[in-house]
Amino acid sequence: MLYVVGVGAAKGYLTDRAKEIISKAEVVYGSERAIEYAKEFIRGEIRVLKKFGKDVYEEIEREAKDKKVVVLSTGDPMVSGLGKKINGIVEPGISSVQLALAKLRVDLCEVVVVDSHGKDSYDEIEKALEFRGKVLVLADKNFDLSKVKGRVIVLENLGLEDERVGEDIKSDLAIVYVER
Amino acid sequence: MLYVVGVGAAKGYLTDRAKEIISKAEVVYGSERAIEYAKEFIRGEIRVLKKFGKDVYEEIEREAKDKKVVVLSTGDPMVSGLGKKINGIVEPGISSVQLALAKLRVDLCEVVVVDSHGKDSYDEIEKALEFRGKVLVLADKNFDLSKVKGRVIVLENLGLEDERVGEDIKSDLAIVYVER
Structure with missing residues (x-):
């Protein structure tokens, strides 16, 4: 089992x-x-x-x-x-997605969740923004925020002692919220 | 508080x-x-x-x-x-969305979640299918499955004693998975 x-x-x-x-x-x-x-x-x-x-x-x-x-x-x-x-x-x-939605007070049915760990997801994020206007990206330090067009909030280490909300990525446990 | x-x-x-x-x-x-x-x-x-x-x-x-x-x-x-x-x-x-994804073995980052309770969401479902090919719809008895184009699985009362997986909707606590 x-x-x-x-x-x-x-x-x-x-x-x-x-x-x-x-x-x-x-x-x-x-x-x-x-x-x-x-x-x-x-x-x-x-x-x-x-x-x-x-x-x-x-x-x-x-x-x-x-x-x-x-x-x-x-x-x-x-x-x-x-x-x-x-x-x-x-x-x-x-999941950290749920912690992010709770903090942002955004419903899961309003967003698209995109996994960006170890892959190039900028096209997918752009299409998701065109479709719904609100996207949650599971990201790490390699994620390039300048390639995303919209208002950005970075949420890191959610639920942990070093939880942080900001505008840049310092952790590999980051969620990037994009809205436009 | x-x-x-x-x-x-x-x-x-x-x-x-x-x-x-x-x-x-x-x-x-x-x-x-x-x-x-x-x-x-x-x-x-x-x-x-x-x-x-x-x-x-x-x-x-x-x-x-x-x-x-x-x-x-x-x-x-x-x-x-x-x-x-x-x-x-x-x-x-x-959430029941998580129970559905666990049962279907589908990742949240592959789907779009659409709320269809008390509203006409068939256009949104169609656009979501065009975007990602996999959609989870929060539905009730009023949801018309014939208006959705794709392979359909209905999951009802997830986690409850009368949990049921089928092809029609009998409950107001239904999740409709559509794939194409």
């Missing part, structure tokens, strides 16, 4: 359903950050993921054939997370 | 942060369903909301000037919820 469980964007966002799934697992995989958020509910063996990729995921899928395995995903597994990469049952978590 | 707190799409989806805010409130407003999900964490006075509208929200905002008030919102307040209607601090919750 294999579950991909969202642990939320920061500590304190785990749901009771997620806690229950985590506590029943024999083996729990996750990044250091994800393990930290879920640690008090883990009863099984902890395996910190240092490498991510197809090989690692296939190995986990094999192990889950005769064990209860959980893979933790920070935020929500279906928001640029592990939910599409690992073949398991997905349990949602609170 | 006024908080708008997401209680999730079903029982068991409350986060620890949401529970803490709820337990500190002197007055807690919410629909019968929202109160049910949060009841065990409420210490203050419970007021079941039977009417929704600007007058009601303004009255709550006035009360919150000298009391700790929480308004519960099923799902996430920023997914066609109360977050834009009531002027308070928004605490996110797990």
Whole structure:
């Protein structure tokens, strides 16, 4: 049995359903950050993921054939997370997109969410702005704000101690809100 | 102090942060369903909301000037919820959109989410399909599936006991996934 469980964007966002799934697992995989958020509910063996990729995921899928395995995903597994990469049952978590929308008081049904991690997404952002006028971009330090035409708000490290709202990007956990 | 707190799409989806805010409130407003999900964490006075509208929200905002008030919102307040209607601090919750994406194994960054409750949204859905090819529609019984061009999956009452995946709409808590 294999579950991909969202642990939320920061500590304190785990749901009771997620806690229950985590506590029943024999083996729990996750990044250091994800393990930290879920640690008090883990009863099984902890395996910190240092490498991510197809090989690692296939190995986990094999192990889950005769064990209860959980893979933790920070935020929500279906928001640029592990939910599409690992073949398991997905349990949602609170994503940084939700924290951004809450802070901006913008509804999900008004925006387009664009993943810009490790890819050139400026064309997609432009089309999304033409379609809806409001876009949330999941971005990192490499994102070039000057290539985006509109009013920009940068939200970083949402839910964490060094949370920050500004006009430039300093973190790899950034959300760029664009409106025009 | 006024908080708008997401209680999730079903029982068991409350986060620890949401529970803490709820337990500190002197007055807690919410629909019968929202109160049910949060009841065990409420210490203050419970007021079941039977009417929704600007007058009601303004009255709550006035009360919150000298009391700790929480308004519960099923799902996430920023997914066609109360977050834009009531002027308070928004605490996110797990929405039915997230449950749908988890079940479909579709990422939020691949879709457009369209709210179709109480309005004609067929043009918006068509434009969203042209833009991204994958759309999630928040729909009710009045939604006419024949007006949508694409492969359709209807997900209803997600997270509840009568959860159902099919090709027709029987519930007012429906999510219609369209792909083409």
